[in-house]
Amino acid sequence: MPQNYVPIFIFLLIAFLIGAGTVLVASLIRPNNPDKVKLMPYECGIDPVDSARKRYTVRFYIVAILFVVFDVETVFLFPWAVQFKLLGLFGFVEMMVFLGILIVGYIWIWKKGALEWI
Amino acid sequence: MDVLTTPLTAFSQYFSKSDYVLALPMILLTVFALGILMIDLMLPEEWKRLNALTALIGLGFSAAAVFRIHSLLGPEVSCIPGFFGTVVMDRFAVYFFYLFLVGAAVAVLMSVKYLEIERENHGEYYALILFSVIGMMAMACGYDIIMLFIGLELMALSTYVLVGFLRRDQRSNEAALKYLILGAFSSGIFAYGLSLFYGLTGSTNLGTIAQGLEKRISANPNDPVVIFALLAVSTGLLFKIAAVPFHQWAPDAYEGAPTAITGFMSVAVKSAAWALLLRMFLFGFYPLRALYVPMLIFVALATLTGGNLAAITQTNTKRLLAYSSIAHVGYMLLGLIASDGTSNTTGIKGIMFYLLVYTFMNLGAFAVIASLRRREIIGDDLDDLAGLYKKAPVEAVLMLIFLLSLAGIPPLAGFYGKYFIFLSLVETGHFALAGIAVLYAVVGLYYYLKMANAMFMREETTAEPVKSSPSMSLALAICAIGTIGIGLFPNVFIELVNWSMSGANAATIAQLMH
């Protein structure tokens, strides 16, 4: 049924409007004084065109470690989200326990200073 | 639209209180481990000992929860399945729970002073010990390959970090790296084997896998896919117990790790690996017995030879004890060979008894080595033991007791461990294997006495005194009481082992499930 796709189009439209809207609003209200370093593709100080064999700072590794761990945890959230109704309150409580353990880990790395860019 | 209008499923449909009674030992440990992480953030440097205390309290609460399960397993209840059959709490599991908790508690006691000397006194250390115990428990009570795999990985990952805990020490992080690389490799092979078993039987439940394999193997006793899958899974398991030829990680990891962790690895981690191996071989793969016994005979002989002969030439005590622990795995494998594929045989009881005995005597030996760690001296060289009797007579005598027990001299505990293994071999007619095992026991005596010789006969090399701490004394006392106590009153502990194996076999569990 073609009309079944209407919500998807509305969804796409809203997604597009949010994206375009934020870019537009940001460009209107932010101060605008570009310089050479700021306009580089990666603002974090990596030269975009260079030998791939070059060494880069170990801080990226720490960010990568934290990213990998917290990124992959979402793999458990997807099935839960799909079967949210079926799993019911029990699933919700279990998932909150799971997220609670993750949050303890998050607080720990935060307090340990792993999130600081020293 | 019906997705949005259906009501939420009721809480009670999935929640069952009895499941959580079974999981309570693990839940309590999780709470305490997370608690340590949070408390540690607020503790000033001089209060860091509190973390060890918290860990001990957590282990104590967990032990109480295990005891509650213990009391539920009366004479007529041989096992309690839970969580839709993914967990089976039988006496076998409870027995191993106690072993893990004792091993972890003694390791915590050994660590307090040691970490202060190493200046790496962080709360994470104790949290990781608790996390690895949770993994071990999942390995002992899991009845589903998913559960077993997660348990194995939780334990292994925590141990990798613990081995490399002395971040500034080159040997420690090199050991962690080697252990991690080889460990991850073996887990990969293990998981591949599990995927083949899943494909062969269509189930992740050990009981259903066993039934599927029984059908398959009766159709074709030499099914190549079954053999390949069995080889892959056995490789992973034999790696984890450090059997030759998959033992290379053990001496490196044992030498580089903080001594308390070496002790912890050699007893609790090894017991957990044994729990997993026994669970899989006796409950999941018993139809494949004709296939795995020849392989195990080869591995056991290689392990006995490799472990004992390599130990002779070692000059580092931790490395020597690592090879000796490989040799002990060889004896235990003989027990598995002498069993008839079910749990209720002398061979399996011998393994269980050996693990109990081994927990006390090996931890004790490592506790003495850990107590030699002081300011500039690492204390893990054979020369560091020289003249120990003059400097610290109590430690030296205790070490002698542990070493003699490891060598299997009566009336110490180690003798009974070996006795049951040899008995099971003779009972089942493996006379050649029994003869070889006795021969290697004599070889073992040589290198244990070499260490004793250094302590009692040689002159001391340094004047630096050995200072004990209350927690270390307690750890040594527990190990000594265990080693001597089991040796003097073996009947009490044999009863415990008999209890742990009674009723728990694949058939009863299968009955309960269906």
Next chain:
Amino acid sequence: MVPLSWYLLLSAFLFASGVAGFLIRRNIITIFMSIELMLNGVNLAFIAFATVRHSLNGNVFVFFVMVVAAAEAAVGLAIIIAVYRTRETLNVDRVNLLKL
């Protein structure tokens, strides 16, 4: 429909490439990538079996293998950083203080 054996062949190929990479390569990071490749071979086998046998457990196992792989990578990277800080090389042949 693609027959099961094709998936299994691909899975075995991935796994074997991982094993070969593990044995041949000398850089620690590459060795880690080889291990990930092995685990991906395992995942593919589980997914294929789960689809053919209409059983969900295989899919669940894959989730856990993915998380385990991520945790292994995280711990591995952390240990690699520690090794690099104390000895400035990532070649496994030069990480040889403990005799083998």
